[in-house]
Amino acid sequence: MTDSRAPYPGPRVPRPSAPADDRAPGPSAPEEEGPPLFGPGSHFHRFFDDPRWALAMIRATVLEAAHPQVGAALAGNSTFVTHPWRRLRNTFLSLQRMFGADEAVRQREATRLNRLHARIRGTDAEGRPYDAMDPGARAWVVATLFETTVTMCRLGGQPLDQATLRGLYTEFRAYLAVLGGADDDLPATVEEFWPYFDRVVEEELEGTEAVRVILYKLFDHLPAPPVLEELAPLWAAGRSLAGPVIGAITIASLPESLRRRAGLPDVPGGQALAQSAYLAVGLARFLPDGWSSTDGLAGLLLLSPDGDDPRARAVTAVRDGLKRAGALLRLLAPLPPEAEERAPGGVGRDAEEFFRTVLDQTGDGHLDWPDLAAMAREVAGRLDLDEPEETRLYDAFALWWRELQQALDTDGDGRVSAAEYAAGVPSLAGPALIRVAEVLFDVTDRDGNGTIDEEEYRTLFRTGFRREMAEAGVSYARSAFVADFVAFMTGRRGSDAYDGLLAEA
């Protein structure tokens, strides 16, 4: 892994996506009267609101991760272990844009995804190169989404008819085409798709590190979504029961040959378990409208405690009750013997916690370029940046990474361990960090008037301006913004706003 991380993989020019004006969504141009490929009338939209999607997405991710290229990219760059809910929300948002009715939004999202993926490449632990823009790997990701949707319906006891199957397949091929995939990346017809799928499963998939992490680590450590974080003890108790069950369901729903090749256990009664799970969750479709909409759930899970989304107010009453219950639970919990003996470290968080919650975005225990790239990715996503601002932001983060590496990587292995970080904290606020703060200010200050107003603040942090600022009618000036950012990033001062941006699960 050493050679991949040292240099900053500069942004490449992404492959051009299908031109926006004359859209040619894939090879088999749909019949004139067929259902629309995208938008509310499409097949995809029928399944997107299906509650079984939650289980299906886990399964699809495992299938993706079993592909050596995708698995390596996930293991090296993704934040899904440490920030799974943030990652989930971003995925939903992206799918929504890609399958929405608005063509311009779709093209923009495709370009953004391509830029994002163009920055993800390197070599895996065994020295094999990976590249998130690899056509075969990208086609496989789309293939798993399609195959999982089909399997979800089969396991739920309502297999799709041939016409629906064909329609859905055309939509997923069109999705790949918008991303700039070539015509022959995926087979032309659904009949040819199954041999392709079986061949990849048989010949290419393996039990990658990413698969093991998803199946055995993610569910054991899945943090509570922000909206429930007050109930962390309760969440942990539920997780210890639900985690293994979800893992078993997912394993049982995977193709038999993959289970064999990846060395996954055969769960006794797993097949029946998977079927009943999909069936039971499928019944949620009969709940009143809106109770089980993916959109609503995804939004709810991601509501940050102090966000000012209108729905946040709607659930405030429930949340306050939950918070009080959480407070009471904590107060009633017996004191661990001598738990109070922790050194009075003060209000500020200690270096180790800051390293774990903020800096180590990928959760591999080291600070590395992918960690800082993940920060840049999150900021760019929230601000919905275009070029050249996005590259400016990445470049600033890359410079900061070089500065950190030079200052902190004392053993010269190319990355910074928690111990190296703790030893070097005071020397952290170098010029490159200040540069990051300045670039962040520039890209956040959309109208370029030299201050960040309430709207711009909200776009970055998804929460309202701090009350005292709004009351006094002042806005965020450059110097104050830079000072606050640097204070947070050096772990000197906590900040609810930045925690929401970078530390939240």
Place this chain on the structure above:
Amino acid sequence: MDGNGRWASRRSLPRSSGHSAAEATVIEVIEAARRAGVEWLSLYAFSTENWRRPRDEIAALMLLVRRVVRKHAPLLHARGVRCRFLGVSDSRVPAPLARDFADLTLLTGANRGMTLTVAFDHGGRRDIVEAARSLLRAGVPPEAVDERTFAAHLPFPDTPDVDLVIRTSGEQRISNFMLWQVAYAELVFPPVLWPDFRAAHFVECLHTYRQRDRRFGGVAPHANGET
């Protein structure tokens, strides 16, 4: 809450056992105040100056406070007492204790029975300085500052003026306690030490207070001979 140390040394016990003995008094006084219809009760538990005490005593005290808070949290909540903690800004306050304070505040935040303010790591001057800082930060022009706007920037601005200050063990000082709010407070100084202070003493203090003639700097509203 004075006299814990003296109470202990009179019994040849370590000072910390005086603090332990104070626990019963705290609970009894809270209950007595609630029954007497007191709506705002403040207890001065720990001042910014108390950090000068021996390190061991402080450590034992912090541990004790944590146990007391956790032990009585459900009862306070059940009685409808809204609890909150004034001060608690020094980094020497152990993080778990601060967490318990925050939890108790959160748990009882919606209660409307009686408001119990525990001054912990509190200093009246510091609160005034904080209010001044807050005014400056908000950019309030000098001519817009009057007593009312200033008070709005103090911590817990909903706290009304203090009517009665009870200082046990015969000490007769304010000792930096809620300086802004005690401007017109009546003061009583019962000689009894805090661990010996009981509900009966509290009622007695209330009685004394009722007999005081509170004029707030003016003349008595009902002079002799008038009806």
